[in-house]
Amino acid sequence: MLDRVQDVADESTRFSDGDAVPRVVIVDDHRLFRSGVRGELGDAVEVVGEAGDVDGAVRVIGEQLPDLVLLDVHLPGGGGVEVLRRVLAQHPQIRFLALSVSDAAEDVIGVVRGGARGYVTKTISGRDLAQAIVRVADGDAVFSPRLAGFVLDAFSATDAPPVDPELDRLTQREREVLRHIARGYAYKEVAKELFISVKTVETHVSSVLRKLQLSNRHELSRWATARRLV
């Protein structure tokens, strides 16, 4: 199981307390699901805390200062977006990976624009989840095929001229990378396919993430609310 994780976490990667594995807080309102994830992740990460609602999450994260928070989108007390807002205001260095059963567009786009550096659905395998965690904790972005599809959709609806071309448009290369992710390719496979390095793929995805978070094009929000569905 660990071989794929180590593809990502190379020797130079060290997390906050000098460990080779990231310290993680799991935030989800289903206790069963939290323990399930804990079990699946095994020793790929160090789980340092759990929380089941917004207030509890903010408290635990503030105490533990983990490398990464696994964040459920739907939480009692304001949802994942509220946790992002309150934690990132004080600890901008903490990274969030959103995890949800919902793949409704407004949920996905909502948490990513709220500051999560990735979005995966709860059907993800333990191995892939561990890999995604290490990747996000390392500062990169993780897009599921579905999120890649959303982003392509949102950025291709260009009926209005972009306000800020730097942020409101994807480059040809970025679109190409996203299309491969949407087709179900892992980063490594995308890299091989496009004759670029995995690092470059990660750079492209991070840049798309930045655009997604910073762009003000109203298509993004309008599109997400107009299309409640996948």
Next chain:
Amino acid sequence: MVDTPRLTRAVDGRLLGGVAAGLARHLGVDPVVVRLAFIALSVGGIGVAVYTALFFFVPKEEAHTQEEGRDGALRKGRDVSQLLAYIGLGVGLGTLFLVFGGVFDPLLWFVVFGALGATILWQQANPAQRDEWMSTTVRHAGSKALMRTGAGVLLIVVGVIGFLVFQQQLQDARAGLTFAFTLLAGISLVVAPWIIGLIRDRDQERRERIRNAERAELAAHIHDSVLHTLTLIQRRAEDPREVQRLARVQERALRSWLYQRPADAETTVSPGLERVAAEVEEEHGVPIEVVCVGDCPLDDALGAMLRAAREAMVNASKYAGCDTLSVFGEVDQEEVLVFVRDRGAGFDLDEVPEDRMGVRGSIIGRMERHGGSARIRTAPGEGTEVQLRMPRIPQY
């Protein structure tokens, strides 16, 4: 612009000869207005003549086909109570004329004002309340309703005061009126909180009822679907594949119920692709992850493309031996692309056995017959990706 219907005598909704209803339809006003006008004219003397003339000279409306079904059939019968009301109104107005002697007596007009206001108020109250009691959605009284109520009240006040003034009774009545107003104000003060409380209670009760209805519907749905599936899963616990299949099917059903997906799976690419994937998944038990970007209406060629994609998914489910499939559809200006990818066994294209050549033919051949193309990328151990491409016919 709406066409003005020809002037005919109405069959539907007529009370007497259909003249008023037909005229109202022609003028685009409520039949009540026309009928009242006829009655007013009749009291003056000329209305009856006009009505009779129109009855003979205006052609009868051609018989409607039974498009309105039961509803139309019901409406064909004349509404006797309405007819009686109009006759009563006519007789009443006639009597008033006899009593007051002429159109120009202002007293008459004040009485008419009062009556009109009262009518508006009563009409307002009945259907509105009936609707409110019957409907399950909370809705606010429209500004139109408020305006009508206002107009009704104003007419009554003008009518009453005018009547009193012209009867020279206002002075005499002043003391009485003051007394009456004070009494009314007092009673309102006492009763208002109680009435407001009643209205609140009613709103509260209605909301509660709506919530209960929703809860009942949800419970029924969960019972029919989710609980049923959970029972099946417990019984099939020893067969992980079947359990997974059941869970996926239920998940999809629940999702589509929760998000109320539009039922247009037959007409556009994106839902079509999802439907195809769902069918294959149900049949073969391998989860299929569908991502679709953009959408467009289906035509023959795109329908063929969906069938080819389906074939590719079936193949992958049967032979690849992997635990998930990825399907990606993209609709852009010029073409539609569909990728079906698995990370399974893969195979050597040159050594494909004959029986699977046939299946491949039904993908590649089908695409090419409709002006598209298909590519299969595979190698042993590398998984397989079927790439389908279909140019879009411009929709002008």
